[in-house]
Amino acid sequence: MLKIWGRTNSSNVQKVLWAADEVGAKYERVDAGGAFGVVKEPKYLAMNPNGLVPTIEDGDLVLWESNTIVRYLAAKYGKGTLWIDDPARRGAAEKWMDWGFTLGGPNGPLFWGYVRTPPEQRDPKALEAHRVKAIELWTIVDRQLASQPWIAGKDFSIGDIGLGVFVHRWHQFPIERGNLPNLAGYYERLKARPAYARHVALPLT
Ligand SMILES: N[C@@H](CCC(=O)N[C@@H](CS)C(=O)NCC(=O)O)C(=O)O
Incomplete structure (x- = not known):
């Protein structure tokens, strides 16, 4: 197994x-x-x-x-579910999954700062810089979702898995998140997936 x-x-x-x-x-x-x-x-x-x-x-x-x-x-x-045979369509999904590591650039330090560092030891200036950078990147996601429900089109894909783990964390931080309505709707769609609710949309530790 x-x-x-x-x-x-x-x-x-x-x-x-x-x-x-x-x-x-x-x-x-x-x-x-x-x-x-x-x-x-x-x-x-x-x-x-x-x-x-x-x-x-x-x-x-x-x-x-x-x-x-x-x-x-x-x-x-995942034949018939997550796997995409067509190389062009698969590439479009993989691109977003791998770009998740770019998103992790500012989102990782925000997670460590707000979840794993006591308030008195936080570096507010650094956290603010990461927040601003994160909003810049989330704006790219928000625009991509303006005309489609999932990051690579009309179907859920591995691209959503690469980004989705950060979407939940982002929405838990005690910060100003800007006005990104498509991202907010995306978070709701993600939470409606049982596997996301089971493994990702959990209290941060
Ligand atoms: N690029 C690697 C990164 C793996 C990674 O950094 N894992 C972290 C947890 S997210 C880790 O193992 N940290 C040390 C630990 O948990 O003991 C991957 O995507 O699998």
Whole structure:
């Protein structure tokens, strides 16, 4: 059976769990990373020399890098759902999934600042700079969603998985988020997906 290594409060692990549920792949999950440790043990490092989560095992195959795992799950288990045969359409979805790491640029520090740093230790100036940069990037998303429900068109895709994990976090931070109505509507559509509600739209820890 597919085995997914990783703590559930990691955005990169959440993408994998969300994708697995979207395609109906059965899996076993093992806590690793953060307070769970495990990732610096020789057995884990032999699978993933980065000592990071997520990692998956599927039969003899070991994979790391969350976006690569999402692509693999779509290709192996997602025929008729997440997998897109047409290279041009697939590229249009993959582009947004990979751009999720660009979004993570300012959204990661906002997450660490507001969720994992006590208020008295926060750097307000740095957080404000990340907020402004994030709004610039979310504006790109908002424009893309002006005429379509999902980031790559009329259908939900892996592009939405790459961005969706940040959409929830963004809406939890105690900040001014600007006027991005299409992004707000997108968040509502994401929350209506059971796998998103199960793995992503959770209290931030
Ligand atoms: N590019 C990698 C990044 C993996 C990564 O940075 N994982 C973080 C959690 S989001 C991690 O393992 N942090 C250390 C830990 O949890 O112990 C991916 O997308 O899988």
